[in-house]
Amino acid sequence: MPVRVECTIRPSRLRFVYASVPLIAGVLLGLVLALPVWTALLWLILGYLLWAHSRSYFEPEYLRFYGEDLTIWQNNAPIVLQWQGHGRRSHAFIQWRLLDTQGQTLTLRIWRDSVSDASWRALNMAFRVALPSARQAGKTD
Structure with a gap:
C-alpha cells in the first residue's frame, strides 16, 4: 500500500x-x-x-507524495509529476528526478530545513518505501 x-x-x-x-x-x-x-x-x-x-530547481509551496506520483503546488497551481525511482537521499536533502506529462525530465530537491521535522522523517520513509516499486514501474514503462 x-x-x-x-x-x-x-x-x-x-x-x-x-x-x-x-x-x-x-x-x-x-x-x-x-x-x-x-x-x-x-x-x-x-x-x-x-x-x-x-x-533553476523548482521552488514549490506544497508537496503531496503518493506512491510514484508527486503533486507540487507552485503559485497555487498543481503540477502532477511521475517518479520512476531515480533520485538520491542525503542527510541534508532529498532529490527526485521526475517526468512531467510531456515526458520532460525535471529535478526536485527538498532541503531538510524547508520542511518540519515530522515531514522530513515522513518524506525519508516514503522515499525508501516507494523506491523499489517506483524503479519497477519505471522499467516497465
Whole structure:
C-alpha cells in the first residue's frame, strides 16, 4: 500500500550554506597559497554559476507524495509529476528526478530545513518505501 505524505515547503537557508562554504574556502585557500588573483575570480564565477543552477530547481509551496506520483503546488497551481525511482537521499536533502506529462525530465530537491521535522522523517520513509516499486514501474514503462 503506497504511503501518502503532504507537507508545506518553506524557502531553504541550508542550500545557500552548502553552496557558499566550499566557494569561500576555495577563495581563501587560493589567497593563502598565494595563487594568482584570477583564481579567486574563477571561484567567484563558479559560485555565480552554481547559484544560477540551484535557482533553476523548482521552488514549490506544497508537496503531496503518493506512491510514484508527486503533486507540487507552485503559485497555487498543481503540477502532477511521475517518479520512476531515480533520485538520491542525503542527510541534508532529498532529490527526485521526475517526468512531467510531456515526458520532460525535471529535478526536485527538498532541503531538510524547508520542511518540519515530522515531514522530513515522513518524506525519508516514503522515499525508501516507494523506491523499489517506483524503479519497477519505471522499467516497465
